[in-house]
Amino acid sequence: MATQTNNRPLSPHLQIYRPQITSVLSILHRMTGVALAVGLLLLTYWLSAAAYGPEAFSRAQDFLGSWVGLLLLFTWTYCLFYHLCNGIRHLFWDAGWGLELQAIRASGIVVVAASLALTAALWISAFALEGTM
Amino acid sequence: MEMRSPLARVRGLGSAKEGVEHWWVQRITSIALVPLVIWFIFSVPTLIGTDHAAFRIWISHHGNLVLMVLLVSTLFHHAQLGMQVVIEDYVHGKGTKVASILLVKLIAILCAVSSLIALLHVAFST
Numbered sequence: 406m407a408t409q410t411n412n413r414p415l416s417p418h419l420q421i422y423r424p425q426i427t428s429v430l431s432i433l434h435r436m437t438g439v440a441l442a443v444g445l446l447l448l449t450y451w452l453s454a455a456a457y458g459p460e461a462f463s464r465a466q467d468f469l470g471s472w473v474g475l476l477l478l479f480t481w482t483y484c485l486f487y488h489l490c491n492g493i494r495h496l497f498w499d500a501g502w503g504l505e506l507q508a509i510r511a512s513g514i515v516v517v518a519a520s521l522a523l524t525a526a527l528w529i530s531a532f533a534l535e536g537t538m
Numbered sequence: 539m540e541m542r543s544p545l546a547r548v549r550g551l552g553s554a555k556e557g558v559e560h561w562w563v564q565r566i567t568s569i570a571l572v573p574l575v576i577w578f579i580f581s582v583p584t585l586i587g588t589d590h591a592a593f594r595i596w597i598s599h600h601g602n603l604v605l606m607v608l609l610v611s612t613l614f615h616h617a618q619l620g621m622q623v624v625i626e627d628y629v630h631g632k633g634t635k636v637a638s639i640l641l642v643k644l645i646a647i648l649c650a651v652s653s654l655i656a657l658l659h660v661a662f663s664t
Contacts, residue, residue, distance in 0.1 A: 439624060442617040449649040452610075455597075456656035459590035470587055482579075489575055492568050499565060527579060534583045 426513045434491045437484035444481040482527055487520040560619060567616040574609040597661045606657050614650035618643050 422428075447469075454465035468474045494512050497503050503512055548558050584596065597603055621642045629635045 435624060438617075438620045442621050445614065445617055445646075445649060448610075448613075449653050452653040452656040455590065455593055456659040462590040462593065466587060466589075485575065485579075489572065493572065496565065496568065527582075531583050531586055535586060 426510055430491060430513045430516065434488060434495070437488040437491075440484045441481065441488055444477070444484070447477065447481070479524075479528065483520065483524045486523040486527075487516070490516040490519045490523075560622075564616065564619045564623075567612050567619070570608075570612050571616060574605065574612060577605055578609055594660050594663070597657060603657060603661045607654060610653045610657065611650060614646045614653075618646035621646075 451465050451469065454461040469478060494503075494516055497512075503509065581596075581602070585593065588596070597606065622639050625635060625638050625642065629638055
């Protein structure tokens, strides 16, 4: 009985286990998901402020346009793009595609690159449009 | 001894009576969120720094209102399902676990209803 227990597989000990692209991207998916969920409070505030009228809405818009607001929005959009891209990766896995180790590493790099590029593109276009609208 | 087949269990006949539903709804909402989130991101630049009147005109467009209502409801549903899994994995006390899951679900419902009513309120006000 004792030998049987000893032979059973163990989860990796996270404190001494070398981080790999698979494990790091996996926990990032969770962390960005939690951050996005917390960010929904900000979405609720913004939409509810609109219902309270022009003064409340312009206060909300001013807050979002302040450096604190912009920092929150920037973090939130990166989390959004990462969770979106990696979520699509997860959906492909659920369909049984791309589960070989090499494909997992390649798609991981694609997800990180795509999320960074999309965040940059969104913010560059947002600042470019700001003057015109 | 377990007398039921694995198929009977995943069909939702187990003691929790939900089978694979939680996992499945999480996938369905995530598939729905892909186009909704992409649409929202493309709409955001038109909303930066806008005033109340411009926001009201934007949300009064039937298509924008429909997509915002779908986005907000799907977003909150997906978020609370995900938060539930995170809590189930990391909170170990039985009482704290149930209490935090309930709290997350109540906050999600409160925020979702507040956001949805706000959208309708602004869209239908004259």
